[in-house]
Amino acid sequence: xxxxxxxxxxxxxxxxxxxxIWHEAALLDNKDYAAWAQLWSEDGVYVIPIDPDxxxxxxxxxxxxxxxxxxxxxxxxxxxGHSPSAVDAARTLRTVSRFNLLESSGxxxxxxxxxxxxxxxxxxxxxxxxxxxxxxxxxxxxxRLEQKVVRLINSTDSLxxxxxxx
Amino acid sequence: MSSHxxxxxxxxPSLDQLVQDDRVDxxxxxxxxxxxxxxxxxxxxxxxxxxxxxxVRNPGDFRTTTIGRRPVIVVRDKKGAINVLxxxxxxxxxxxxxxxxxxxxxxxxxxxxxxxxxxxxxRALPYPDGYEDILDKSELPLNSLRVDSYAGMIFASFNDExxxxxxxxxxxxxxxxxxxxxxxxxxxxxxxxxxxxxxGNWKIQLENTTDGYHFPIVHKSFMxxxxxxxxxxLSFMTDPQAVTHALGNGHSVMVMVPEHVDLEFDDGSEQLxxxxxxxxxxxxxxxxxxQVRRIVRSLHGAGFNLNLFPNVAMSMSFFRVLNPLSVKQTxxxxxxxxxxxxxxIANRERLRIHEHFQGPFGFGSPxxxxxxxxxxxxxxxxxxxxxxxxxxxxxxxxxDNGDKVSHATDETGMREAYAMWKRMMxxx
Ligand code: FES
Ligand SMILES: [Fe+2]
Numbered sequence: 139x140x141x142x143x144x145x146x147x148x149x150x151x152x153x154x155x156x157x158x159i160w161h162e163a164a165l166l167d168n169k170d171y172a173a174w175a176q177l178w179s180e181d182g183v184y185v186i187p188i189d190p191d192x193x194x195x196x197x198x199x200x201x202x203x204x205x206x207x208x209x210x211x212x213x214x215x216x217x218x219g220h221s222p223s224a225v226d227a228a229r230t231l232r233t234v235s236r237f238n239l240l241e242s243s244g245x246x247x248x249x250x251x252x253x254x255x256x257x258x259x260x261x262x263x264x265x266x267x268x269x270x271x272x273x274x275x276x277x278x279x280x281x282r283l284e285q286k287v288v289r290l291i292n293s294t295d296s297l298x299x300x301x302x303x304x
Numbered sequence: 305m306s307s308h309x310x311x312x313x314x315x316x317p318s319l320d321q322l323v324q325d326d327r328v329d330x331x332x333x334x335x336x337x338x339x340x341x342x343x344x345x346x347x348x349x350x351x352x353x354x355x356x357x358x359x360v361r362n363p364g365d366f367r368t369t370t371i372g373r374r375p376v377i378v379v380r381d382k383k384g385a386i387n388v389l390x391x392x393x394x395x396x397x398x399x400x401x402x403x404x405x406x407x408x409x410x411x412x413x414x415x416x417x418x419x420x421x422x423x424x425x426x427r428a429l430p431y432p433d434g435y436e437d438i439l440d441k442s443e444l445p446l447n448s449l450r451v452d453s454y455a456g457m458i459f460a461s462f463n464d465e466x467x468x469x470x471x472x473x474x475x476x477x478x479x480x481x482x483x484x485x486x487x488x489x490x491x492x493x494x495x496x497x498x499x500x501x502x503x504g505n506w507k508i509q510l511e512n513t514t515d516g517y518h519f520p521i522v523h524k525s526f527m528x529x530x531x532x533x534x535x536x537x538l539s540f541m542t543d544p545q546a547v548t549h550a551l552g553n554g555h556s557v558m559v560m561v562p563e564h565v566d567l568e569f570d571d572g573s574e575q576l577x578x579x580x581x582x583x584x585x586x587x588x589x590x591x592x593x594x595q596v597r598r599i600v601r602s603l604h605g606a607g608f609n610l611n612l613f614p615n616v617a618m619s620m621s622f623f624r625v626l627n628p629l630s631v632k633q634t635x636x637x638x639x640x641x642x643x644x645x646x647x648x649i650a651n652r653e654r655l656r657i658h659e660h661f662q663g664p665f666g667f668g669s670p671x672x673x674x675x676x677x678x679x680x681x682x683x684x685x686x687x688x689x690x691x692x693x694x695x696x697x698x699x700x701x702x703x704d705n706g707d708k709v710s711h712a713t714d715e716t717g718m719r720e721a722y723a724m725w726k727r728m729m730x731x732x
Binding site: 189196208211212214215222297300301 | 404496497498499500501502522524525526528529635636640648651652655656658659660663664666667669670671673674675
């Protein structure tokens with residue numbers, strides 16, 4: 139191995155996106171939702187679809203389909219201390235890898251990746267595997283999420299309600 | 305040890321001891337033997353909800369599900385009849401279909417390719433010479449269950465001698481008809497579903513759909529996330545018109561929004577909710593004001609939860625379906641509903657409302673699941689401490705039609721379900 143950071147060898151847009159995605163993953167594992175909220179652009183959309191193939195989220199039933207308003211409500215719910223499932227949420231640890239640059243035009247970068255997450259609650263480890271798609275705008279005020287889509291590999295099966303975000 | 309004590313140990317408690325008018329024994333949540341009997345005496349014997357007609361609209365449309373542990377296929381055949389078939393090959397037992405839903409011309413077993421028609425008939429098998437004179441295809445169809453439906457709700461039973469569905473539903477049918485009025489003149493269709501499992505007995509969920517008492521507590525975070533009009537609409541805790549009726553055969557209905565019990569009735573006094581202004585505006589471009597009001601007033605669904613024993617509830621704007629996986633684990637499906645052929649903007653609004661509360665990432669279901677799992681864990685504490693279902697016994701009255709009625713926060717619906725449970729479990 140050389141001294142080189144492998145990221146430095148990647149092209150610049152992808153490297154910047156990976157750094158952003160890892161930062162986001164750490165915020166979610168730490169349940170730092172206030173900081174996570176800052177990553178979003180005002181018209182950013184956060185989706186956890188059920189239908190593995192759909193791109194038309196608006197006319198499908200999703201697990202999560204949040205615009206800014208719903209995202210703010212969700213963060214409030216997870217943070218306010220009134221939700222029994224959020225108060226007793228599972229601890230999580232996630233790694234994100236297998237990045238693939240889908241698109242890089244102007245200051246917008248779209249990247250897919252694989253996320254492996256373990257949730258732990260009351261003696262039970264629950265794995266959750268998903269493909270992520272991040273669309274990030276690298277603008278003046280810093281990088282902002284325009285869209286994040288989380289496609290769970292078991293989205294059409296039953297999941298457990300564990301009180302954290304993907 | 306005295307013989308008296310031995311007698312106590314050897315004899316398991318009677319059903320009368322397990323289920324009393326005002327309490328049930330905790331073993332109902334965690335005794336594996338009781339669970340096995342429940343499968344035999346309840347799930348494999350009575351009418352169990354298996355789907356909605358809109359899910360199998362066309363010939364060949366199917367969906368798979370399980371009743372207890374037994375896998376079944378709900379399928380519409382070429383003649384338009386709905387069949388519920390055991391998903392089990394008559395050769396050596398493989399499931400013949402593993403898709404959740406789809407459209408098929410028949411079902412072919414993956415193991416040795418016996419193939420079955422949509423009505424279950426065994427059509428063909430390969431290399432038939434080994435069966436000459438010893439196998440009659442007409443004797444080996446996929447086993448079919450009794451099927452009947454009411455108001456688009458499909459029920460099936462493993463029991464050939466089951467009472468007619470119409471008798472089983474009894475007083476609930478009136479409420480099923482009322483529930484379907486949220487279609488605003490359009491037929492109801494399903495619009496996808498959320499599925500999640502929780503670590504607890506199925507009856508904990510059965511109780512919950514008729515538990516108005518928990519709503520402002522467990523769902524405090526949901527309530528603070530909705531607009532004032534919606535939270536007002538759901539504030540039934542002290543509303544004397546919010547009542548629960550026991551409907552017989554284990555069924556019950558809990559009215560939470562009295563003015564939305566019959567959505568066809570509109571005296572015009574209700575302000576349409578501000579949160580739906582974009583829907584109202586869009587619909588008003590092409591529709592009469594009365595129809596716009598009908599659709600917008602129906603967006604939250606009917607003003608009640610109708611609990612049908614043992615496995616489905618018609619709950620405001622969705623179906624809640626429970627499926628016991630084991631004595632301590634239950635799968636819940638929340639099926640979203642819409643207007644078949646109705647305006648897209650209103651159907652989408654219904655999806656957003658569903659996503660807001662339901663599912664493993666909703667603002668409501670995870671908190672319910674947390675409470676239910678805590679019940680399961682706490683109920684392990686000891687056999688001497690019963691589960692209380694006595695709330696409202698002090699104010700339960702008999703209505704003119706014979707329904708037991710109390711407040712929506714009372715436990716009349718649970719008492720009705722447990723009375724039916726005891727009745728069915730007492731049968732041989
Ligand atoms: S088990 Fe189905 S064909 Fe043999
Ligand atoms: Fe609830």
